Amino acid sequence: MTTTLDGLKVALSAEEAAVWAYPLVGAKVSTGYQSVVAKAHGVHQMRVAELSGRLAALRADVPDPAAAYSLPFPVTNSASAIKLAVHLEDGVSAGWRYLVAAAETAELRRYAVAQLAACALQSMRWRGRAHLTLTQAFPGT
Amino acid sequence: MSPMSVFSRRSALAAAGAVGVSAAAAASAAAAPAATEPSPTKSAAHPERDPQRTDLVAEATLLATYDAAIAAHPSLEGKLAPMRADHAAHLHALAAMIRSAAPKPEGAGHWPTGAAALAALVAAEKSAAADRATACVAAARDRAPVLASISASEAVHVAVLTNDA
Numbered sequence: 001m002t003t004t005l006d007g008l009k010v011a012l013s014a015e016e017a018a019v020w021a022y023p024l025v026g027a028k029v030s031t032g033y034q035s036v037v038a039k040a041h042g043v044h045q046m047r048v049a050e051l052s053g054r055l056a057a058l059r060a061d062v063p064d065p066a067a068a069y070s071l072p073f074p075v076t077n078s079a080s081a082i083k084l085a086v087h088l089e090d091g092v093s094a095g096w097r098y099l100v101a102a103a104e105t106a107e108l109r110r111y112a113v114a115q116l117a118a119c120a121l122q123s124m125r126w127r128g129r130a131h132l133t134l135t136q137a138f139p140g141t
Numbered sequence: 142m143s144p145m146s147v148f149s150r151r152s153a154l155a156a157a158g159a160v161g162v163s164a165a166a167a168a169s170a171a172a173a174p175a176a177t178e179p180s181p182t183k184s185a186a187h188p189e190r191d192p193q194r195t196d197l198v199a200e201a202t203l204l205a206t207y208d209a210a211i212a213a214h215p216s217l218e219g220k221l222a223p224m225r226a227d228h229a230a231h232l233h234a235l236a237a238m239i240r241s242a243a244p245k246p247e248g249a250g251h252w253p254t255g256a257a258a259l260a261a262l263v264a265a266e267k268s269a270a271a272d273r274a275t276a277c278v279a280a281a282r283d284r285a286p287v288l289a290s291i292s293a294s295e296a297v298h299v300a301v302l303t304n305d306a
Binding site for chain 2: 017020021069070071072084087088091093097098100101106109110112113114116117119120121124133134135136137138139140141
């Protein structure tokens with residue numbers, strides 16, 4: 001049976017990847033989006049702290065983040081940086097959706113549902129900037 | 142060792158894991174439900190008493206509201222069609238979940254202006270997002286991710302309808 005600990009670790013690793021990759025978005029995205037990127041980066045950092053704290057409170061090991069990640073496609077300009085941001089928000093959405101199923105308390109499931117919606121909202125905003133279809137029927141899948 | 146891919150592997154893992162959880166939860170729930178979990182649902186036997194019946198009816202009503210809004214104000218179709226398609230997918234998923242045909246409510250609503258129709262849809266989506274989130278928290282474990290995704294989708298619809306993009 002998948003447990004709260006598994007779910008917290010999956011959500012944490014997804015958020016850590018976003019924390020690692022958002023600066024790459026910031027390096028290539030046009031100047032008009034810098035404050036958006038900074039804010040998003042901060043949100044992901046806060047979630048890493050929250051998830052690490054929850055794992056520590058359960059006396060679980062907090063796994064170290066991966067040292068480096070490979071990108072799904074080259075990020076060479078503002079358009080590809082925006083596409084990466086969509087990819088990141090969809091990735092964290094999948095992590096939170098996983099935690100929804102894994103959570104063993106109503107409180108944790110409620111928290112995961114709220115975070116999934118927040119990530120879906122961010123994905124939609126980047127989708128708009130990428131001129132993609134804004135909405136998804138099943139965020140996190 | 143090659144560096145970890147940003148999500149192309151992990152999100153696949155998470156998605157596959159979620160499916161695995163559903164299967165495992167369904168299997169183990171039949172044998173010995175955990176104390177913290179709601180009882181397994183007996184959807185096949187009594188679809189009319191299924192706890193997700195409410196969600197199915199609500200989604201059907203929301204879909205009908207979109208149809209009525211588009212019929213009354215065809216100029217809204219371009220904006221509303223993608224969200225209408227999302228709700229059709231939600232309805233399909235919920236019907237499959239409880240093994241019941243989707244109800245076909247009449248599209249009610251007569252809005253004098255497109256703005257009034259949009260305002261009605263915003264209110265309906267807000268309620269739907271909140272109700273699906275509540276249903277998710279109470280639902281059996283194998284159903285929770287689908288309800289969570291539907292709730293998140295509807296929360297995004299509220300933002301799109303209010304141009305909060």
